[in-house]
Amino acid sequence: MNRLVVISNRVAVPKARGAAGAQGGLAGALQAALRKHRGIWFGWSGEEVDEFTGQVNVQENDGVTTAVIDLATHDVEEYYNGYANSTLWPLFHYRIDLTEYEREFGRGYERVNELFAESVAPLIEPDDMVWVHDYHLIPLGERLRARGVKNRIGFFLHIPWPPTRLFVSLPFHERLVSTMLEYDVIGFQNNEWLESFLHYCRKEMGAEVDEKTGEIALNGRKVRARAYPIGIDYDRFMSHAHSGEARQAQQRLMASTRHRTAMIGVDRLDYSKGLPERIDGIGRFFDNHPERARDLVYIQIAPPSREDIGSYQHIRAELEQKTGQINGARSDVDLVPIRYVNRGYSQAELFGFYRASKIGLVTPLRDGMNLVAKEYVAAQDPDDPGVLILSRFAGAAQQLTDALLVNPYSPDDLAHHIQIALEMPASERKARWEKLIVSVREENVNRWTEDFVSDLAGETVSAG
Numbered sequence: 350m351n352r353l354v355v356i357s358n359r360v361a362v363p364k365a366r367g368a369a370g371a372q373g374g375l376a377g378a379l380q381a382a383l384r385k386h387r388g389i390w391f392g393w394s395g396e397e398v399d400e401f402t403g404q405v406n407v408q409e410n411d412g413v414t415t416a417v418i419d420l421a422t423h424d425v426e427e428y429y430n431g432y433a434n435s436t437l438w439p440l441f442h443y444r445i446d447l448t449e450y451e452r453e454f455g456r457g458y459e460r461v462n463e464l465f466a467e468s469v470a471p472l473i474e475p476d477d478m479v480w481v482h483d484y485h486l487i488p489l490g491e492r493l494r495a496r497g498v499k500n501r502i503g504f505f506l507h508i509p510w511p512p513t514r515l516f517v518s519l520p521f522h523e524r525l526v527s528t529m530l531e532y533d534v535i536g537f538q539n540n541e542w543l544e545s546f547l548h549y550c551r552k553e554m555g556a557e558v559d560e561k562t563g564e565i566a567l568n569g570r571k572v573r574a575r576a577y578p579i580g581i582d583y584d585r586f587m588s589h590a591h592s593g594e595a596r597q598a599q600q601r602l603m604a605s606t607r608h609r610t611a612m613i614g615v616d617r618l619d620y621s622k623g624l625p626e627r628i629d630g631i632g633r634f635f636d637n638h639p640e641r642a643r644d645l646v647y648i649q650i651a652p653p654s655r656e657d658i659g660s661y662q663h664i665r666a667e668l669e670q671k672t673g674q675i676n677g678a679r680s681d682v683d684l685v686p687i688r689y690v691n692r693g694y695s696q697a698e699l700f701g702f703y704r705a706s707k708i709g710l711v712t713p714l715r716d717g718m719n720l721v722a723k724e725y726v727a728a729q730d731p732d733d734p735g736v737l738i739l740s741r742f743a744g745a746a747q748q749l750t751d752a753l754l755v756n757p758y759s760p761d762d763l764a765h766h767i768q769i770a771l772e773m774p775a776s777e778r779k780a781r782w783e784k785l786i787v788s789v790r791e792e793n794v795n796r797w798t799e800d801f802v803s804d805l806a807g808e809t810v811s812a813g
């Protein structure tokens with residue numbers, strides 16, 4: 350089996366428990382991939398130094414070799430906080446209103462991609478397959494090619510690809526996409542993002558695109574683009590089912606909510622997750638059914654992320670204010686309708702919380718996939734499952750079509766579906782869940798890795 354070299358912005362050292370929480374879904378998914386294929390995981394350590402030294406720190410933990418570099422503070426500012434998280438992240442989540450186009454950010458992005466290429470190239474052996482992840486590192490494949498790396502190189506985008514009309518607002522958009530055509534395989538979370546990408550390649554680049562196979566041909570190069578929906582590490586997640594930690598968490602939540610129905614949301618504190626809009630929907634529900642404040646409690650778990658960026662500080666303040674307003678108006682001495690918790694939990698604890706909650710509320714305004722939706726489904730009691738309310742704008746909505754699909758921008762639509770979920774008969778809850786769980790179980794992270802890696806290895810002839 351060929352070795353796999355995984356390259357992503359951040360690297361989570363496997364022994365660090367709960368690391369997936371702080372870093373999002375990517376960390377958990379990649380650890381599963383690396384456990385299976387021996388190889389190395391390269392990226393930024395998360396440490397900042399005054400000047401870039403080029404030193405690569407190699408470690409082995411729990412069967413996974415990691416190799417990390419430290420970045421200079423001004424590089425982090427321009428590449429990570431700047432271009433990646435203040436330009437590409439908002440734009441790719443259709444938030445053109447929050448997108449910052451600073452020339453310095455673009456320069457920093459190109460510079461750090463070059464530093465990544467310079468540091469990782471010596472670690473790549475002739476038969477290795479290289480798998481680059483996410484929007485931080487789009488030009489990395491092309492930078493590696495410029496250094497003579499001839500290996501198979503694949504790229505997977507964890508976030509949406511925006512429609513052409515939005516994407517062209519990015520200065521030098523053609524340059525960014527032309528670097529992508531240096532990969533051998535390009536993966537997206539679902540067909541919607543794939544189609545937007547193919548549309549751009551045809552319309553703006555004049556590439557020849559075969560919609561059926563996803564083959565893109567331009568200037569004598571051919572690259573294959575395809576949808577690979579990411580899943581959860583199902584077996585690992587389910588191993589929490591009988592753990593003391595999960596049971597305790599479930600009991601704790603049930604004991605504290607007693608006869609009330611618990612509804613849960615678990616998200617990174619990010620404007621793409623639709624949190625203030627969700628609180629508006631819950632507020633609308635209580636406006637329509639004030640008596641329900643006595644028997645429905647909403648638990649929002651949202652650890653802060655990217656706190657150095659203004660738009661993230663803003664979302665936190667907005668959420669606190671909206672939650673405070675509803676609680677101020679509807680609390681009593683013995684009840685608070687919304688509990689807002691600003692910290693992360695282990696996967697086992699989340700399992701217990703999901704299981705204790707009869708409604709899962711996952712309502713991003715836009716999301717590449719959204720693994721919380723899948724975790725919520727996996728954690729349900731098969732004999733008495735809860736109801737998943739899911740945004741139709743999450744990538745996961747293309748697979749989880751038996752969830753209650755909602756428009757996250759509409760407080761009325763959210764309120765209406767909370768009501769439907771509360772009243773749903775057990776037979777319908779079960780029927781829906783039995784369909785949802787098949788997708789969550791079968792389309793898991795191992796399937797995702799195998800599909801991508803076998804295409805990267807050139808083992809699959811054509812997806813058709």
Ligand code: ADQ
Pocket residue numbers: 369370371372373374375377378507508579615616617650651652692693694695696699716717718719720721722724
């Ligand atoms: P994220 O935007 O981080 O990931 P998501 O897919 O929902 O979003 O993954 C979140 C992960 O972090 C889940 O495993 C969840 O359990 C965990 N998590 C969230 N809040 C937590 C908390 N309070 N405590 C502990 N753990 C917590 C990006 C893209 C997504 C895409 C993933 C994977 O934005 O669209 O699904 O990558 O490709």
